[in-house]
Amino acid sequence: MKLRLKTLLGAAAIIAATTLSAHAETALKWAHVYETSEPFHTDSVWAAQEIAKRTEGRYKIDVFPASQLGKEADINQGLKLGTVDIIISGSSFAARDYKPIGVTYYPYIFRNPSHLLAYTKSDIFKRLSKGYEDKTGNHIVAVSYYGTRHTTANKPIGKCADMAGLKMRVPDVPAYLAMPRACGANTAPIAFAEVYLALQNGTVEAQENPLTTIEAKKFYEVQKNIVLTGHIVDHLNTVISKSRWASLSDEDKKIFTEVMLEAAARTTKTIEQKEKALVEEFKKKGLSVTEVDTADFEKNVLEKAKFEDFGYEKADWEAIRAIR
Template sequence: MPNTTHRTRTLAVLSAAAVLATGCTAVGGSGDGGGDAVTLSFANSYATGHPHTRCGIRAVADDVNGQDIGVEVETFPNSELGDDSSRFTSLTAGDIDMDVQGSSALAETYAPVGVLDMAYAFDGPDHLFEFFDSPTGDKLKEDFTAETGARILDVWYFGMRHFSANKAIRKPADLAGQRIRFPDSKIYLENAKALGADATAVAFEEVYLSLQQGVVDGQENPIPTIAEKSFDEVQSHVSLSGHQTGSQLIVINEERWQKLSGEQRKALQKAVSDARPENRECIEKDEAGILGEWADEGSVTVVDDVDRDAFSEKAEKYFTGSLSGEQRKLYDAVRASAG
C-alpha cells in the first residue's frame, strides 16, 4: 500500500506539472487579433459530484468549448492542481488560468474582499448578488484586480452555513461550552468570535474523526457539505442558523484575460455569469433533498427555530467595533444595502 500511494501521488504531481507546462502556455495572439487556440486551465477543490462542479465549472467549460472562438476550457477538480492557498498563488504567477476561491482565502492577499465571508454580512443569496452587481461591488472587483493581478469574473452561491452539534443551538448562549470547528483562516476565526463560539481549528479532512471522538463538539458548513462528508452520522442536531451566506468567487489571471480577444472575453464572461442561477438552483435543490431525507429518516433533528436576529445583532456589534479602514467601509456598505 505505501508503494501504491507513493506511486499515485507521484503520477498526480507529474500530471499536474505537465498541464502547467503545456496547457497554460498554449496562447496564440493577444487582444482582438486571434491566433492559435487558447487552452485555459480551470482549477477547483470540489469533487465531481458537487453542485459547483456539476452546475458551474462543467457548465462553463461546455458552454465555451461548444463555441468556435478558439478557446478550450480544461477543468481540474478535487484540488488536482493544489489546495486553495497554493492554487491562488499559482494563478497570480500565471501557472493556473482560472480558479474558484472563497473570499476568506483571497483576503490573505487582499483583505477587504474578506468582508463577503463575514457572519451575517449578507441576508442571503439575493442580497449577495445585488451587492456584487452594484457600483460598490464593481469598485471592489476593480481594486482587487489592481492589487492582486487577478480578475473576479463573478460570484456563485455556496449555500448558507449552519451549525451541527449534539444539541440544539438556537441562540448565542447555546454555544457556551461547545468546541465548534471553524476553518483555520482569519475571517472564519473572527466569525467565531462575532457569534460567541469557542473556535477549534481542525483540518477539514479530520473533521469527521474529530466529531466522532469528541475532539470537537460541533462544526459549521452548508447542508450539502454536512451530508457529503457524513457529519450527520456523528452529529444529532443541525441548527439552521444561516450565519454566513457562503459564496465562491470565479477568478482569472489578469494577464491571461488581457491576452484573450474581445470575443473570447465576452464569451467566457457570459458563460461564468450564466452559470450563476443554475448553480444556485443546484445548491438549493440539493439542500431541500437532504433536509427531506433527514426528516423522513428521523436520523437528524433539524432545528429551524434559531433566533437569527440575536446572532445577527451580536455579529454586527462585534464587527462594527473591530473593523477599520477599507474593511469597515466595505462592511458598512454591505449592511447598508440590506433589504
C-alpha cells in the same frame, strides 16, 4: 512558371500556418476544492465545454476538482504563479490580498440569497472587485451562491451562549471565526478534507457549512444536531489569473464572461433548490434540525467582532446592508 508555382505554394503555406496558428488549441487549468457531485464542479465542466464550443476549439479547459491541484490557499497561490488559470474560491481568500472585499463574509451582512445576488449587480460590488483586481491583477468574472452556512454539533444549541467552550472546526479565515468566537466556541482550523474524520474521532465537536456541503461531505453521519444559525450567506467567485486574462482578446473575454456568468447562474439555481429540500431530508434521516433566534447571534457578533479588527470598512458594510 516554376518560380511562380513556388511563390504560390509558399504563399499557401504561410496562409495555412497562419490559419493553424489562429486556431491553435490553448490548454487551461481550472481548479477548485469541491466534490465531483457538486454543481460547482458539474457547471465548471459545462462551462469548459461551452467555451471550447464558442471559441471553435481554441481553448481546451481541464477542470481539476476535489483539491487535486491543492487546497484553496494553494490554488489561490497558483493564480499568482501561473500554474492555474481559473479557480473557484471564496472572497475570504481574495481578502488575503485585498482586505476590504472580505466584508462580504461578515456574519449576517446578507439577509438571504436574493440580497447576495442583488449585491453582485451593485456599485459596491464593482468597487470591491476592482480593488481586488487592482491589487492582484486577477479578474473576478462571476459570483455563484454557495449556500447559507449553518452549524452541526454533538449537542443541541438554542442560543449563542450554548456554544461556549465548544470545540468547533472553522476555516482559518477571520470572518468565518467571528460568530463562533463571539459565542465563546474554541475554534480549530482543520483542513476541509479532514473535517469528517475530526468529527468522527472527537477532535472537534462541531463545524459549520451549508446544508448542501453537510450532505455532500456526509457530515450528518457523524453529527446528529443541525442548528440553522444562518450566520453567513456564502458565495464563491470564479477568478481568472492576471496573466491569462491579459492574454485574452476582447472577443474571448466576452465569451469567457458570458459563459462563466451562465455557469454561476446554473449553480445558484441548483443550490437554492437543493437547500429547500434538505431540511426535510435530514429530518427523515432522524437528525435534529433546530431553528434559532439569529438576532441573538447577530447581536453578539456586532458587540464582540469589530469591523476594524478584520480590516473592513464600516461604510462598505452599511452600503451592502442598504441594498434592497
